[in-house]
Amino acid sequence: MAPSPLRAAIIGTGRIASLLERDPLRARPHTHAGWYAADPRTTLVAGCDTDASRLASFGEDWSVEPAHLYDDHRTMLARERPDVVSVCAYAADRVAMCRDAVAAGARGLWIEKAVACSVEDADALARELDAAGVSAVVDYPRRLEPRYRAVGACLEAGTLGRLESVHVLFSGHIVHTGTHAWDLLLAWCGPWTRVDASLDTPAHEAAASGDAHELDEADAARYATALAGGGIVDRGGRARIVFANGVEAFVTGGAKGYFVFQCDLICSRGRVRIGNDVWEVLAPADSPRYSGYRELAPVDDPLAALPPTPPGPGAVLDALLQAVGGAGTADLSVRAAADALALGIAIMQAGLTGCTVTPATLDRSLRVLSV
Incomplete structure (x- = not known):
């Protein structure tokens, strides 16, 4: 029997998280939400944003019911308990949001770049993820x-x-x-x-x-x-x-x-x-x-x-799922x-x-x- 899809949630539902999927010139999937929706190993269950109109558009685009749309990421994490979390909010908030996701039991993080605002914070996050045994990739698709x-x-x-x-x-x-x-x-x-x-x-x-x-x-x-x-x-x-x-x-x-x-x-x-x-x-x-x-x-x-x-992962999400499964992700760590x-x-x-x-x-x- 195939394992159940991992439950995914997104913090910050802007361009790279969702909206670029509407661009007719972009190849699809091209966003965090697009990849989650396209990959049978994941199911997109929730989203969070402080911008109400952007959050509503996210829900419409990905058939996420209003009950699973949040304006506070901690509330979302506590209620939804996602397996993997995309952190697409601004860099000033990313490290704290990653820590909150780990505390809520997330097994994997897909983090937007830049990973932090200071090297000191980035180093600390790397150590904390290693100690918690949580897999993470940072979005460097090139x-x-x-x-x-x-x-x-x-x-x-x-x-x-x-x-x-x-x-x-x-x-x-x-x-x-x-x-x-x-x-x-x-x-x-x-x-x-x-x-x-x-x-x-x-x-x-x-x-x-x-x-x-x-x-x-x-x-x-x-x-x-x-x-x-x-x-x-x-x-x-x-x-x-x-x-x-x-x-x-x-x-x-x-x-x-x-x-x-x-x-x-x-x-x-x-x-x-x-x-x-x-x-x-x-x-x-x-x-x-x-x-x-x-x-x-x-x-x-x-x-x-x-x-x-040599053959490699076809998308950043694939690299994350491999990492959650125990494979290394040195290039995107x-x-x-x-x-x-x-x-x-x-x-x-x-x-x-x-x-x-x-x-x-x-x-x-x-x-x-x-x-």
Whole structure:
């Protein structure tokens, strides 16, 4: 007899939790609720949000009865006793909500990024989850995409020679959006040794459009309350990161009039451009302009040009369910997410102080508030 589906509940029913499923341009499933509804191993039983209209839309979209919709997550956890919990509320609240879910008996957590507002808090959460025996994944879906996995295998095999530098471009803020880049850079380049950075000014932030996340009145009130508790506001900026293996990363991230997320990897025998809107592998070929020279030319089938990658989970939810079943999730673990957060915090610290930051000088208590 097949085991009963795990009962899932969601805290915070906004974009990544539910609303992006309405976007006709997005592949489905694409949200926490979408994956729970599509996977026979789970059943979505409840949701919580302080925004009444957003919560009502969630209930309509996923056929969750009003009796199972809550404006207080502790009440939901106490009454529903879910097996797995998605924590999709703002970063300032995530660690406390994770702790509440563990106390209510949850066996697994699907946590949005960034996992916390400070490295200190992320480290503490990782220790507490280990001690409680609770499985958790942090939402870094690029880790599971075949293109990004193939790039990692390419770098490990040296297919395009030695990685020399990475150029990172994104719209958004250093911690909220940039955390995806920091996770990838750590996977590709290993540990970092130093960071220098400059941050966008408030005037620049005000003049440029954001990363397509607009706060409504209820969101703004919660964010203001979190800010009053201490910390600094997430911002855009530019950074130079040096890794222990000698690779350097150059970062341009911040508010722009368009949406973009791209990485350009420069290797000694080739180049890879990868992002939301680009996928290109370039390798040496005879130059069409200069006799006797070789230039870079696009490879017709980029994935075929890179080493095959071992089969992996098809979604973050699959990784969580494997973890609940006893399989490891090192790539998506809270500890890995804490490392990505640490690099983002280091960039913010370097920009704020005007000083180079190293792992030894990183302020692990520095709180950066992001959505």
